[in-house]
Amino acid sequence: MPTKKAAIELSVNFLVIILISIAVFGMGIWFTQKIFAGATKQQETYYQQFEDQLDDLSCGNYDRVCIGKDTKRIDNSRAAVFWLRTLNVLGDEMNYKISVVFSQAFDDSNEICLDANVPPLLACGTWLISYNENEITLPNNEDDKNVIVIVAPKDAPKGTYIFNVNVCYGSAIHNNNERCPSNQNKDNPYGPQQKIRVIVP
Known part of the structure; x- marks a missing residue:
């Protein structure tokens, strides 16, 4: 009987570990997407600023x-x-x-x-x-x-x-x-x- 109980506890612990791993993995994906989305938006902003500066440089004073x-x-x-x-x-x-x-x-x-x-x-x-x-x-x-x-x-x-x-x-x-x-x-x-x-x- 103790062996069966230990097996159940092991299964529960294993299930908890899997759920935690899935949650951590999902959070990692979400965090990575946020980083890349922010970087893309920042890149677009920098590109627009760079293009505006090029326009200014090509016009004489x-x-x-x-x-x-x-x-x-x-x-x-x-x-x-x-x-x-x-x-x-x-x-x-x-x-x-x-x-x-x-x-x-x-x-x-x-x-x-x-x-x-x-x-x-x-x-x-x-x-x-x-x-x-x-x-x-x-x-x-x-x-x-x-x-x-x-x-x-x-x-x-x-x-x-x-x-x-x-x-x-x-x-x-x-x-x-x-x-x-x-x-x-x-x-x-x-x-x-x-x-x-x-x-x-």
């Missing part, structure tokens, strides 16, 4: 208008985010608006497949272009950053899509206002025209 990283690769239905920096060196407060319009597209053989006369809206689905279309006030010697988001449609063919970006201010007092044709009395281009390139692989 005295560039009136600048897009830091002007080429991005995205899959269909994904978004490309660009930063447009504007520096006011007019000597007075400036009111300006941003203009982003489609220019050209090249297929994956680098042949022109679209131009401004055939919008991507008709040729390869609806592109979503999002940015601040309101009038922006910028004090003298201050700079401003605005985000431009371009979303590739799910049916966009492979290729490179180019968009013209202009900062427009003032009224039409010159003969070079084709860059700002529809900005409601903001017809003067400020700084050089910028190009955004979106590559759909």
Whole structure:
């Protein structure tokens, strides 16, 4: 009888050890997942900060208008985010608006497949272009950053899509206002025209 009792106690102890081992193993997996999840999130944060710093480094201190990283690769239905920096060196407060319009597209053989006369809206689905279309006030010697988001449609063919970006201010007092044709009395281009390139692989 004592032998049977000892066997039962041994079985119970063995079962307890197994349960404790499973619990410890589960906690270890959970803890490891938390560590990796935190590391991945931290890595994404560092990458975004690094990308923002690269954008700043690629813009000169005295560039009136600048897009830091002007080429991005995205899959269909994904978004490309660009930063447009504007520096006011007019000597007075400036009111300006941003203009982003489609220019050209090249297929994956680098042949022109679209131009401004055939919008991507008709040729390869609806592109979503999002940015601040309101009038922006910028004090003298201050700079401003605005985000431009371009979303590739799910049916966009492979290729490179180019968009013209202009900062427009003032009224039409010159003969070079084709860059700002529809900005409601903001017809003067400020700084050089910028190009955004979106590559759909």
